[in-house]
Amino acid sequence: xxxxxxxxxxxxxxxxxxxxxxxxxxxxxxxxxxxxxxxxxxxxxxxxxxxxxxxxxxxxxxxxxxxxxxxxxxxxxxxxxxxxxxxxxxxxxxxxxxxxxxxxxxxxxxxxxxxxxxxxxxxxxxxxxxxxxxxxxxxxxxxxxxxxxxxxxxxxxxxxxxxxxxxxxxxxxxxxxxxxxxxxxxxxxxxxxxxxxxxxxxxxxxxxxxxxxxxxxxxxxxxxxxxxxxxxxxxxxxxxxxxxxx
Ligand SMILES: [Zn+2]
Ligand SMILES: [Zn+2]
Numbered sequence: 001x002x003x004x005x006x007x008x009x010x011x012x013x014x015x016x017x018x019x020x021x022x023x024x025x026x027x028x029x030x031x032x033x034x035x036x037x038x039x040x041x042x043x044x045x046x047x048x049x050x051x052x053x054x055x056x057x058x059x060x061x062x063x064x065x066x067x068x069x070x071x072x073x074x075x076x077x078x079x080x081x082x083x084x085x086x087x088x089x090x091x092x093x094x095x096x097x098x099x100x101x102x103x104x105x106x107x108x109x110x111x112x113x114x115x116x117x118x119x120x121x122x123x124x125x126x127x128x129x130x131x132x133x134x135x136x137x138x139x140x141x142x143x144x145x146x147x148x149x150x151x152x153x154x155x156x157x158x159x160x161x162x163x164x165x166x167x168x169x170x171x172x173x174x175x176x177x178x179x180x181x182x183x184x185x186x187x188x189x190x191x192x193x194x195x196x197x198x199x200x201x202x203x204x205x206x207x208x209x210x211x212x213x214x215x216x217x218x219x220x221x222x223x224x225x226x227x228x229x230x231x232x233x234x235x236x237x238x239x240x241x242x243x244x245x246x
Contacts, residue, residue: 003032010239015045019100021107022053023136024120025060033057034064041084051090052099052109054119061090091189093121104128110147112138115184122147133200137207139183140190145197152202152246155236157207158225159185160216167210185209188221189209192228202246203229206236 007014017040020032030053037049050056062079065072075081078174093099093109100107109121114137122136122144130152135144135155148154159181168178186194190203191207205221218235234242 001028001031004036006238007036010241013043014040015043015047017049018047019050019107020049020053021123022051022057023123023134024054024114024117025056026114026137030057030060033060034068037084037088038068041081041087045084045087046082048087048089050100051088052107053090054121055092055094056119056198058090058092061088062191096121096194099123110144112136112141112144115140115180117184124148124151127244130246132244135186135194137184138186140186140194142194142197148194148198148200151198151200152193152244153202153204153242154195154198155204155206156191156194157186157209158188158191158205158221159209160213160220161186161187162220163210163213163216166213166215180204181209186222189224189227192225194229195225195229202232202242204234204236204242 004014005137007017012083014036020033020036022033040049044058046235051061073085076083096110098106099109104127106126108124110124111118112120112122112135114120120136120138122138123134124147125132132153132155133148135154135156138144164178164181168174171177191203191205203225208221210216221235222233
């Protein structure tokens with residue numbers, strides 16, 4: 001939630017967005033999918049946006065138009081807007097492999113387990129300036145190191161195990177949350193193993209679990225990563241910008 005606003009704050013005019021990649025259908029990854037498109041349309045979108053994600057994104061797109069039928073039809077009629085339903089082109093991804101190839105970028109999907117979710121994809125972005133892999137949310141998966149072999153930047157999720165009990169104690173409605181977190185994310189120590197095995201130039205830690213615990217410092221996030229990985233580590237912050245080549 002908040003991706004439209006963050007794009008604006010990052011200086012990206014949202015009607016210029018061309019592609020959306022969803023890694024998996026947890027709500028912290030897809031909640032603003034439809035609304036990002038809608039905001040782009042409201043802000044003047046006239047060219048298509050292609051969206052990619054695991055099975056379900058095509059159905060979600062269809063249902064999104066049902067949800068917003070009244071406003072869509074009102075604005076087409078009353079404001080002379082183009083029909084947004086023709087401008088959002090969704091594609092379910094079911095297998096590993098190249099999902100998009102343009103003159104600027106080749107995007108490859110790679111399935112990685114995020115229990116109980118199996119329809120979950122990491123993405124590799126190959127550009128003339130360098131190659132980036134986003135891990136998606138993932139349990140520790142040594143195969144990701146092969147997928148990310150030698151890339152310039154690996155953006156990997158991370159779990160700080162010593163803070164899990166505190167997180168679970170403050171979340172009052174998740175009886176099996178601790179088990180979910182431990183089973184479905186990668187500890188900082190294991191993130192270091194992946195980055196070292198892949199031999200990446202820069203490791204960017206992102207998607208922090210917990211994401212809002214002020215007691216967890218940047219040193220906490222990197223300490224156990226460094227046990228296994230000696231390359232450059234960046235602790236990601238909102239709106240941080242990293243230039244390629246690194
Ligand atoms: Zn997830
Ligand atoms: Zn997530």
